Amino acid sequence: MSALADPARRAARRAALAVGARWPAYSRLLLVGEGAGWVIDEEMRAVAGVAERLGIRVAKRWPPSAAKRQSVFYGSHFTFFDRPPPPDAGHRLATTYFHGLPGTRGAPEFDSAFEALRRRHHEVDRVQVSHRELEQLVLSSGIDPAKVFRIPIGIEPRFFGPRSVAAREALGLPAGAFVVGSFQKDGVGWDEGLEPKWIKGPDVLVGVLTRLRERVPDLHVLLSGPARGYVRARLGELGIPYVHRFVEHYADVGKLYAALDAYVVTSRQEGGPKGVLEAMAAGVPLVSTRVGQAVDLVVDGENGWLVEVEDVDALVGRLEAIAAGAADRVVAAGIETAQANSYEAQAPLWRAFFDGFVRS
Numbered sequence: 001m002s003a004l005a006d007p008a009r010r011a012a013r014r015a016a017l018a019v020g021a022r023w024p025a026y027s028r029l030l031l032v033g034e035g036a037g038w039v040i041d042e043e044m045r046a047v048a049g050v051a052e053r054l055g056i057r058v059a060k061r062w063p064p065s066a067a068k069r070q071s072v073f074y075g076s077h078f079t080f081f082d083r084p085p086p087p088d089a090g091h092r093l094a095t096t097y098f099h100g101l102p103g104t105r106g107a108p109e110f111d112s113a114f115e116a117l118r119r120r121h122h123e124v125d126r127v128q129v130s131h132r133e134l135e136q137l138v139l140s141s142g143i144d145p146a147k148v149f150r151i152p153i154g155i156e157p158r159f160f161g162p163r164s165v166a167a168r169e170a171l172g173l174p175a176g177a178f179v180v181g182s183f184q185k186d187g188v189g190w191d192e193g194l195e196p197k198w199i200k201g202p203d204v205l206v207g208v209l210t211r212l213r214e215r216v217p218d219l220h221v222l223l224s225g226p227a228r229g230y231v232r233a234r235l236g237e238l239g240i241p242y243v244h245r246f247v248e249h250y251a252d253v254g255k256l257y258a259a260l261d262a263y264v265v266t267s268r269q270e271g272g273p274k275g276v277l278e279a280m281a282a283g284v285p286l287v288s289t290r291v292g293q294a295v296d297l298v299v300d301g302e303n304g305w306l307v308e309v310e311d312v313d314a315l316v317g318r319l320e321a322i323a324a325g326a327a328d329r330v331v332a333a334g335i336e337t338a339q340a341n342s343y344e345a346q347a348p349l350w351r352a353f354f355d356g357f358v359r360s
Helices: 005-020 039-053 077-082 108-123 132-139 165-171 202-215 229-238 274-281 292-297 312-323 328-340 347-354
Strands: 028-032 071-074 092-096 126-129 148-150 178-183 219-224 242-244 262-265 286-289 305-307
Touching: 028 039, 039 274, 039 347, 071 077, 077 092, 077 108, 126 132, 132 148, 132 292, 148 347, 178 202, 178 274, 202 219, 202 229, 202 312, 219 229, 229 242, 262 274, 262 312, 274 286, 274 292, 274 328, 286 312, 305 312
Parallel strands: 028 071, 071 092, 092 126, 126 148, 178 219, 178 262, 219 242, 262 286, 286 305
Antiparallel strands: none
């Protein structure tokens, strides 16, 4: 670090405070992501767009410490409880609470987060939950129910188009293969992810794919997302062909879905997953465990398929049926569900969330 770095940073903060001091109270929305370049940061980007379309002024890339008496929305309750703004800043505060059931094996941070909510919910003006299970959990903290808003993690349908052979060719996938997708983070940490993240069910995913290949010999797997080391290593050991690709910009994620025949969620817990609506928007048949917002959005056999957590037999059976061609009606209904949960369609929900929180 250069000798000028700290003075330069302090000067920039003073300049930002001087600008922010001229803002009327609670006239700006400040959004705080995780900085990991993954789902939470993408969600904050999308929320910024919704807010601006509602006439709300968003102070992009403006840290809460460089403003006073504004409206600050945290994309992760873990970030909020770990790094809250200065107590003298006078901000109105909102946070998401997307996942983390107390008592979860190997996740003591879930217990700590809920205890923090129970003790400090009076500090929070708004909480966004993405599905009913988390809504009930947050309400059990004793928080005022008027502060809790259930808004699913949404979708931008314009990013998704029809499936195509060209999409497969671009990824090096055989045109005639049965391609199953899994786009998530299911390893511990942000590096290789060789240690499995239990709540995401990577062990279940490997078990499903192992069994499915016995029934569908031309199976190929398309992976995306960080920390997939455990799944990649196990697929390599088992000789199941796979491709792992990142997209530099979220708007390109549709190019991955365009190469799929099916999308599978094998998680034990979820805040979304965002992949539920992404797959539907792309016209890709979805098979998911009964987790997160999948429980609220998927009607089994109508717009996708739901199975019980850890039910490998049911997951394999649904995917095998898709390989046999039983999905057209379900795909059409899934597209309708995705459109009904686009960020544009969610505008009334967000208007209610921001009403009284930030001045437009």
